[in-house]
Amino acid sequence: MAFEGLTDRLQKAMEKLRRKPKVTEADLRETMREIRLALLEADVNFAVVKDFVKTVREKAAGAEVLKGLNPAQQIVKIVNEELTKLMGEEAVPLNKAPHIPTVIMMVGLQGAGKTTTAGKLALRLKNEENARPMFIAADVYRPAAITQLQQVADQIGVPVFEEGTEKDPVDIVRDGMEQAKQNHNDYVIIDTAGRLQIDEQLMDELVNIKNLTQPNEILLVVDAMTGQNAVKTAQGFNDKLDITGVVLTKLDGDTRGGAAMSIRAVTGKPIKFVGEGEKMEDLDVFHPDRMASRILGMGDMMTLIEKAQKNFDEEKAQETMDKMRANEFDYNDFLEQMDQVTKMGPLENILKMMPGMANNPALKNINIDPKQFAHIKAIILSMTPEERENPDLMNPSRRRRLAAGSGRPIVEVNRMIKQFNQMRKMMKQVTNGNFGGLQNMMGGQMPGMGGKMGQMAMNRMARQAKKRQQQKLRKLRNKHKRR
Structure with missing residues (x-):
């Protein structure tokens, strides 16, 4: 599970602090060093770690903290608050259009889990809002991409608009939008193409789809297991498309969790959802305060x-x-x-x-x-x-x-x-x-x-x-x- 190593390191650092009858400046420096190493080992961006540790040290170094009652608990509280701020403070809901359909573009690198995440999101919208979403199959390059989307859609009972692999993706999206308007679908979820790395052709195509549909959401799907590469990917897509949010997949896997703690700080864009399982129901709203509690071993x-x-x-x-x-x-x-x-x-x-x-x-x-x-x-x-x-x-x-x-x-x-x-x-x-x-x-x-x-x-x-x-x-x- 994500953050397990980080949780272990942070808990040990805090436990050392709790055993001290009195917390000195030297104890605080040692704790900050442990926190810095724990975050770096979790693959959190170096600049983010530096700013985080500096902020925590400044807040904890005040005489009212070190000389007050239960200084160790106050420092835990400060770390918890700053972790929450680092990841965005509060959950950010989906942007919705004032009229139907709300358009959601799913973007990301190949293998990040865009298609599966699109299915999970559509099912969530069906269950929570009784919505009528529709998929547009705009990935005409990856072998069996349309077939995979169709299989996901069949599992959850959502229609797919597709025109094969020979047509230009922008034209497919244009036709799909017309169909969605005729059918009065509440949401249109566009499953776009990914590559193994960011390239100009991919970005130009995504920019054209964005200009055509004026989407309410551009959700970047990133694999949490790729660590700092996920942050670089997020930066690249954000520079070109001005994404509205991020979905982290495979957060239940063998990941150190650094991406979750770096993406918001580096891109300024919120993590909106996290995938923690293989079932279609396994997509959760990202709550920074709850994630911070989990990281510190305080439960959720x-x-x-x-x-x-x-x-x-x-x-x-x-x-x-x-x-x-x-x-x-x-x-x-x-x-x-x-x-x-x-x-x-x-x-x-x-x-x-x-x-x-x-x-x-x-x-x-x-x-x-x-x-x-x-x-x-x-x-x-x-x-x-x-x-x-x-x-x-x-x-x-x-x-x-x-x-x-x-x-x-x-x-x-x-x-x-x-x-x-x-x-x-x-x-x-x-x-x-x-x-x-x-x-x-x-x-x-x-x-x-x-x-x-x-x-x-x-x-x-x-x-x-x-x-x-x-x-x-x-x-x-x-x-x-x-x-």
């Missing part, structure tokens, strides 16, 4: 909550919460929750969004194979209805029968049952606001913001969850009263 609860809201039924979730609290959570509930959680993305990524969990030793090298979920499902489906409803019935003979029925080894069956019982116990503690047991299960004190800070964050989460529960219950009661 807002994104986690949004993912949950998209995938969980509120009434079902409340029912499950009540069962957990009463210790009545059974294998049927477990199966249902497992299906909903897998829709949210890889489990290790979800866990790392919780405060203090980013570099928790218990999660450090966790990599959950999706096949494990299929194996667990097979074991549970081999149970009788009575066994699924009463988890305490699992004696040795029943476990042997489950192993035979599911085709899984007996040790795997035993492990699954043990994990289920541990999870049931942990969830009961969480729903009752007791995070001590959870911390013990996750390997002691919460790292990241320190044990005390981690506990405070978890307690705050508990209060917020309780408040949301009460609000949901009031809504349900009001709904029943109206009926």
Whole structure:
């Protein structure tokens, strides 16, 4: 996952600071040196690192910080604020036309993921706005480019306007725009050609398409794994086209994250979306404040909550919460929750969004194979209805029968049952606001913001969850009263 190395380095630097009874100027210099090295190792632009470290040092060097209460925490706060500013301060929405269609040009180098990103964006617009987008296939050079766009479009149910590979791309776009106006499409997404590098022919063609369509958005798609090359690419496209925003792809890959932290500072253009997965649903709005929190190991609860809201039924979730609290959570509930959680993305990524969990030793090298979920499902489906409803019935003979029925080894069956019982116990503690047991299960004190800070964050989460529960219950009661 992106930023893992950076998060580790920054957390170690901050932890050193926290252990000091008093923070001196020398301690601050050492911390700034660690931060500078961490950012450079993450492939952040040198000039950006220099300005960032200078700003943080100036703000942290004030007597009111070093001589005040909890200077280490104040320095963490300053670093968090400056990271957020560096990446743009707040999320920037799509530019929309005052009348339909809104035109979006997707540009970028070959292999950056333009076509897939165009599909993800179209699906997002369909789901969130009930919009009717249309693609224009303007890449006539890359073999099978039109076929790939058609396959993506078929997955999400969006029409494609294409006129083959023999016609000039500008003419294709002109005809496609006419079609979109006739069909009253809300959005037109133009999938333009890319090259392995920026060249004059490519740029002239893109400039002509821009002049013809006057797009509301020119989104540059860059591969986050290319590091500083992504920043150079962004500069090149911005100089020629005056792009309106950037989409970073493959942010879930083996990337050091430097591009995300450099592009805004170097080009002045916002990162609008990030791709963190291969599914069509895996396109998220870029929130600089949330990304800064993730980089510092403070979690990203807002994104986690949004993912949950998209995938969980509120009434079902409340029912499950009540069962957990009463210790009545059974294998049927477990199966249902497992299906909903897998829709949210890889489990290790979800866990790392919780405060203090980013570099928790218990999660450090966790990599959950999706096949494990299929194996667990097979074991549970081999149970009788009575066994699924009463988890305490699992004696040795029943476990042997489950192993035979599911085709899984007996040790795997035993492990699954043990994990289920541990999870049931942990969830009961969480729903009752007791995070001590959870911390013990996750390997002691919460790292990241320190044990005390981690506990405070978890307690705050508990209060917020309780408040949301009460609000949901009031809504349900009001709904029943109206009926």
